[in-house]
Amino acid sequence: MAVNRYKLKSMARAGHRGAKLAIRLLSRTDKLLSVVLLGNNLINAAAASLVTVIAFRFFGQNEWAMTIATVTVTFLILVFSEVTPKVLGATYPERMAPAASYVLAPLLKLAQPAVWFINLFVKALLRLMRLQVSEIGSGSVMGLEELRTLLTESGHILPSAHRDILLNLFELGKIKVDDVMQPRSQIEAIDILATAEEIDQRLSTSHHARLPVYEGEIDNIVGVVKVRRVLTHLRGGGMDMEAFRSHLKDPYYIPSGTPLLTQLHHFREARETFGLVVDEYGDLRGLVTVEDLLEEIVGEFAAASPLETLALLPQADGSWLVDGASSIRDLNRKLRLSLPVETSRTLNGLILEQLEAMPEPGVSVMIAGHPIEIIQVQDRMVKTARIYPRLHAGEEEAVPE
Numbered sequence: 047m048a049v050n051r052y053k054l055k056s057m058a059r060a061g062h063r064g065a066k067l068a069i070r071l072l073s074r075t076d077k078l079l080s081v082v083l084l085g086n087n088l089i090n091a092a093a094a095s096l097v098t099v100i101a102f103r104f105f106g107q108n109e110w111a112m113t114i115a116t117v118t119v120t121f122l123i124l125v126f127s128e129v130t131p132k133v134l135g136a137t138y139p140e141r142m143a144p145a146a147s148y149v150l151a152p153l154l155k156l157a158q159p160a161v162w163f164i165n166l167f168v169k170a171l172l173r174l175m176r177l178q179v180s181e182i183g184s185g186s187v188m189g190l191e192e193l194r195t196l197l198t199e200s201g202h203i204l205p206s207a208h209r210d211i212l213l214n215l216f217e218l219g220k221i222k223v224d225d226v227m228q229p230r231s232q233i234e235a236i237d238i239l240a241t242a243e244e245i246d247q248r249l250s251t252s253h254h255a256r257l258p259v260y261e262g263e264i265d266n267i268v269g270v271v272k273v274r275r276v277l278t279h280l281r282g283g284g285m286d287m288e289a290f291r292s293h294l295k296d297p298y299y300i301p302s303g304t305p306l307l308t309q310l311h312h313f314r315e316a317r318e319t320f321g322l323v324v325d326e327y328g329d330l331r332g333l334v335t336v337e338d339l340l341e342e343i344v345g346e347f348a349a350a351s352p353l354e355t356l357a358l359l360p361q362a363d364g365s366w367l368v369d370g371a372s373s374i375r376d377l378n379r380k381l382r383l384s385l386p387v388e389t390s391r392t393l394n395g396l397i398l399e400q401l402e403a404m405p406e407p408g409v410s411v412m413i414a415g416h417p418i419e420i421i422q423v424q425d426r427m428v429k430t431a432r433i434y435p436r437l438h439a440g441e442e443e444a445v446p447e
Contacts, residue, residue, distance in 0.1 A: 049139035057144070064144025067151045076168070080161040081154045090127065094119045214343045218307035223300055225375055225391055226342060227323050227332030232371055235260055238268060242287060249273055256320045258333070259294055265330050267322060269294025299324050302331050310339050342375075364435050367421065370394035370428035381433070384414050393418075394428040 049068065057065035071078045094115075101115035135142045154161065197204070197212050204212075235258045236248050249257070252273050259269045269291075276293045300309060300321040313319065319336040358380065359367040366381060372393050374385050390396040397418060400411045405428050410419040415436040422430040 048136045049143040053140055054143065057140070062144060064147050067147035068143045071147055071150055071154070076165060077154060077161050078150065080164050080168075081150065081157050084157055084160060084164065085153060086127070090123055093123065093127075097122075211344055218310070218339075218342065219305050221306045221342060221375075222302075223304045223306060223309050223321075223323055223334050224302055224331065225387065226306065226338045226373070227334045228338075229332045229371055229373075229392065230264065230330050233258065233264070233330075233333050235264060236271070237262070238287075238291070245290065249277055258297065258322060265328075267297050267330065270297050270320060271295070297322050300334060302326070306339050306342060309334070310336075313339070361432070366433045368393055368431050368433055370397070370431055377433075383416060383433070383436075385416070386414060393431060397428050397431065 049072075051069075051072070054065050054068055054072075058069055097119045098112070098115040101111040101118070105111040105114060135146075194213065194216055197209055234248075234252060234254060236245055238245075238259050238261050240248075249271075254273065256270050256272055258267050259271050260266050261268050271290075271293055272295070276290060279289065279293065298316065298318045298321045300312075300323045302323055302325045304312075309321075313321070313336050321334050323331040323334055325331050358369070358372070358377075361367060368377065370393050374387050374391060374393060374396060377383055377393065378385055378387070385393075385396060390399050396413060397405060397411060397420065400413055401409070404426055405420050405423050407420055407423055410417055412418075417434040419432040419434070420428055421432050422428075
């Protein structure tokens with residue numbers, strides 16, 4: 047009963063005959079318990095009777111003989127039949143269970159009539175008590191929370207990096223594309239109505255493999271262009287707008303609120319790596335790539351672009367200057383913070399939620415133990431903020447005014 051069912055199944059897949067027998071026995075726990083207890087009680091009763099007869103023959107039929115027989119039987123049963131074998135079984139279940147199965151399997155076949163007869167009364171008694179017996183083995187099935195706890199407590203068995211990746215997989219169903227997308231204001235795109243020189247410069251200086259192309263307004267997306275491919279074809283003879291339009295690919299749209307795990311499947315089925323997030327009105331909300339989704343699982347695996355580096359500047363006093371449009375999830379991951387992500391997705395939104403008023407330079411708020419100072423405001427939004435290291439108990443007076 048103490049054996050790890052998953053280790054037992056692993057041994058059975060490796061061809062261990064004893065493990066296969068143990069799994070077969072554990073699949074019918076009622077019959078297994080019946081034959082074990084049947085044999086156990088028969089042996090205990092027989093031992094008690096036998097020792098009593100021996101004591102009477104040696105010491106006569108008196109109270110001393112009964113006392114000696116009772117003490118002797120109790121000692122022998124406790125040491126050799128109860129405590130020792132059960133401690134061994136609990137300490138080495140993977141060794142004991144397959145070995146015991148070679149004995150218990152044939153015993154179960156021999157005692158099948160007696161086991162069937164005993165279980166008739168057991169089942170009838172359970173019905174009278176109105177107790178519903180659960181499916182055999184259902185208690186060993188682990189849910190998501192049990193698996194999460196198992197991974198968290200795996201300790202030295204599993205490397206921390208592997209454990210973090212597995213734990214991140216459990217969060218993919220809860221995280222939405224809106225939480226990891228590049229917001230609309232930070233999307234690097236090309237206006238097809240711009241001059242050929244401007245388009246050529248934008249392509250040449252881009253740090254991305256693909257760029258959305260719009261006409262007039264960012265909501266009017268006309269296609270997506272692969273930067274390297276179009277530069278290769280157009281570099282020789284200058285920028286030909288007709289040739290540039292021929293390289294545009296139809297954009298791939300993603301509904302706002304799509305879970306990451308669902309979108310990962312959609313990317314694979316559509317063979318896409320780049321999508322534009324739109325709301326229920328068709329307005330552009332942001333941009334998501336497969337890389338953004340994979341970073342939620344394995345962490346960052348590519349060097350940050352210069353534009354991303356400028357949005358996060360470390361200071362000499364240990365604080366950080368941060369762009370207000372930065373994603374809270376990115377800040378938590380990169381700076382090891384614990385800012386709440388339930389209601390707001392950007393630092394600007396989180397600060398406005400805490401202030402409940404229009405932001406002003408020099409105002410500070412305390413969020414999750416981190417003093418955050420508003421440095422620059424633009425268009426009623428926090429353009430730049432300074433995040434200080436987390437304060438400990440008794441350090442509230444250190445919050446900047």
